[in-house]
Each structure stands twice: as C-alpha cells, then as structure tokens.
Amino acid sequence: MRKILNVYELSEIxxxxxxxxxxxxxxxxxxxxxxRSIIGDKIILINENNEDLYLDVxxxxxxxxILNKKNIFILVKPxxxxxxxxxxxxxxxxxxx
Numbered sequence: 289m290r291k292i293l294n295v296y297e298l299s300e301i302x303x304x305x306x307x308x309x310x311x312x313x314x315x316x317x318x319x320x321x322x323x324r325s326i327i328g329d330k331i332i333l334i335n336e337n338n339e340d341l342y343l344d345v346x347x348x349x350x351x352x353x354i355l356n357k358k359n360i361f362i363l364v365k366p367x368x369x370x371x372x373x374x375x376x377x378x379x380x381x382x383x384x385x
C-alpha cells in the first residue's frame with residue numbers, strides 16, 4: 289500500500305461521484321500518465337480513526353499551482369460511507385497496489 293495523497297478536500301458531484309483533492313510532493317515532477325499509473329483503479333481512503341474505505345477510481349486530473357506544485361483530483365464512484373468521511377479533518381489516500 290503506497291500513500292498517494294494528503295487529502296485537503298472531499299466533495300460530492302451529484303450523479304457523478306466524489307472528488308478527492310490532495311497533494312503529494314512526489315507527484316510534482318510527474319506527468320498525468322505517470323500519476324494515473326501510480327494511483328491505479330482502486331484507492332483506499334483512511335480517516336483519523338484508521339478506518340478504511342476502498343473506492344473505485346473513475347478519473348484522475350491535476351492542476352499546477354503558482355509554485356508549480358500539483359493539486360491532484362481523483363473522481364471516485366459514489367459511496368454512502370463517504371458522507372461520514374467528509375466530517376473528518378484528517379484523511380489520507382493510498383493506492384491499493
């Protein structure tokens with residue numbers, strides 16, 4: 289299991305799923321294809337109580353900040369349990385592989 293994100297936002301997009309936004313300095317020098325390859329098609333979201341939730345990845349995108357740091361956005365299938373995770377202050381995402 290490889291840590292892929294320090295999550296700073298978890299938002300719902302109606303009828304699409306949830307977007308998990310975060311950063312990882314290790315991704316700053318990578319292109320979108322390399323990032324997608326590392327993330328894969330399943331991720332594990334872990335909350336501050338060390339409870340985990342396995343999620344199916346639908347899409348991965350990124351944007352560059354002014355400081356040339358990457359903000360990573362992972363779209364996952366909708367899961368009811370994610371509403372509880374939205375209340376957590378500390379979330380981390382891991383690649384399943």
